[in-house]
Amino acid sequence: MFKEKKYGRTAKNIPKGFNSANDFFEYLFNNKDIIWMGQNTNHLHEEDYIYNGMAECLKSREYSKYPPSEGFSELKKLILNDLNLNDSDILISSGGTDSLYLAMNVILEPQHNVITSDPGYLIIDNFASRFANDVIQVPIYSEECDYKLTPKLVKENMNENTKVIILVDPLNPLGTSYTSKEIEEFAKIAIENDIYLIHDVTYKDFAREHHSIANYAPNNSITIYSFSKIFGMAGLRIGAMISNHDIISGVKTIIINDLGTNIVAQAGAIAGLKSKDKWLDDVVKTTRNNQRLIKSMIDNVDDVFIVNYPSDGNMLAIDIEKTGINSEELAEYLLDKNIFTRGGNYTSPNFGDKYLRVSFSIPEKEVKIFNQEFPKAIEILRTK
């Protein structure tokens, strides 16, 4: 009989009225009026560079062929160039998610433990738990550590079995990011202890500054890259992992999709990187302005605050603990108004009740609707 895996993920917090998470997301997908603030995706691309790149690929009908299994060289070079890591090795994957899984698989042995943060992007923790003995979720929901996993916290929590430190930079859900000094300190810890840093840079282009760990610890780091956020290509499922030759060679021996990554997505990714300097500023400018609009609204609502402002991502967390409102209830209330946000439990086992996560790489007029509805939601739910 089928036996559930010890690390199997049970679906939590399925919104009321839905039988499964899939039903919920299909409902969201099919409801074209939904304001999409619940997935950190980017809805701001109005130009056609990426679209045209994919359209050309479709017209050529070359999708009848399998692509080269590790990705087109042109795309690999463009990503390495974007990261300024031209001497590294790279593997194209079906999203940062695949790369995160492969990174855990290639490094971890059953005696190891992994250090990560709470709040954090919990899918990584789940992947780690499949290969390691323990996942140490360091609490970071505190001003004392600037709401991030610091080198000091890592030193306090690591032991002789620690093999991986996960740095999501900027962090989903709080938007905290790292200075060059901190990145250098992390690199030192990794090299001295013969361990690996997984540097997930999915949100790097929204940040005011970004520093690559691979520049300081090329042999002790794996960089995770995604086309889902700044490129606005989440539905295309494409990303990459970048590391030294040994690690990437090791990964090539354990990849699942031996027949390569979607050829249309690769064409879009190539077009996205080639045109990046033409659209990046506009996307970032609108995103930052949206964040300012949300901040002005939040400043006028009693008992709530933005946990980390400004966020260096395209999402932020709004602390609602003092209102006494449950974050899932707030998310459900807003969904009734066609605004999709996320209760904190999606990104935190221990602090999830305290905050609502909202992303804001969406048109300004939609942010304004959120800004009208959020204060009303707080007033109505507070009196319940």
Ligand SMILES: Cc1ncc(COP(=O)(O)O)c(C=O)c1O
């Ligand atoms: C930190 C982080 N890494 C990876 C991903 C997923 O990336 P992809 O869509 O490329 O699989 C997400 C998605 O929200 C994320 O927040």
